[in-house]
Amino acid sequence: GNSVTQMEGPVTLSEEAFLTINCTYTATGYPSLFWYVQYPGEGLQLLLKATKADDKGSNKGFEATYRKETTSFHLEKGSVQVSDSAVYFCALRDDKIIFGKGTRLHILP
Amino acid sequence: NAGVMQNPRHLVRRRGQEARLRCSPMKGHSHVYWYRQLPEEGLKFMVYLQKENIIDESGMPKERFSAEFPKEGPSILRIQQVVRGDSAAYFCASSPLEVFFGEQFFGPGTRLTVL
Numbered sequence: 001g002n003s004v005t006q007m008e009g010p011v012t013l014s015e016e017a018f019l020t021i022n023c024t025y026t027a028t029g030y031p032s033l034f035w036y037v038q039y040p041g042e043g044l045q046l047l048l049k050a051t052k053a054d055d056k057g058s059n060k061g062f063e064a065t066y067r068k069e070t071t072s073f074h075l076e077k078g079s080v081q082v083s084d085s086a087v088y089f090c091a092l093r094d095d096k097i098i099f100g101k102g103t104r105l106h107i108l109p
Numbered sequence: 110n111a112g113v114m115q116n117p118r119h120l121v122r123r124r125g126q127e128a129r130l131r132c133s134p135m136k137g138h139s140h141v142y143w144y145r146q147l148p149e150e151g152l153k154f155m156v157y158l159q160k161e162n163i164i165d166e167s168g169m170p171k172e173r174f175s176a177e178f179p180k181e182g183p184s185i186l187r188i189q190q191v192v193r194g195d196s197a198a199y200f201c202a203s204s205p206l207e208v209f210f211g212e213q214f215f216g217p218g219t220r221l222t223v224l
Contacts, residue, residue: 042217044152047212091151095176097154098154100151101149102150
């Protein structure tokens, strides 16, 4: 069946560091891929998405490229801020949305 | 335009009691989805509803759990005879009429604690 695997956290970085959170997927079809962010005490918010191979989703300085050949959708940001501290979920949508377990990110000032 | 609203935000129940979780979708959205998030886990799909219809309940436990989305009023996720393992955060999401399992907008969740 379809599944999403993302790197385990927590990930702790200093402000202005480069961020990568790895995500790989298994799917029988051609799913859409998403990154969601969950701030403390809140629900999930869509951060970015890509609907087909080689698409790049971007938002708020975050980027992820849909790589069909490596079945990956890694999240990157060039310079993180303290306000980026949150839990990040990679997800795919085929007939329903399947989430990874989430990666908790701590950014130190 | 108010976002997806869920209440209560926190709910404490003793084993054997009933839990009722409510979700009001965004204005204009008639598709509602319920998810459960266990500690340190991702969200697991439970059920997808449209007004007065259950479209997909493949993620719902076979017993004690039920969901409805009446013509008027919020969607309700009902858990009967709660057990400690039901303790989790329950999230509701909604999407517009014309989007099928497309972009979903999430509520803040209800955190259920079973004592």
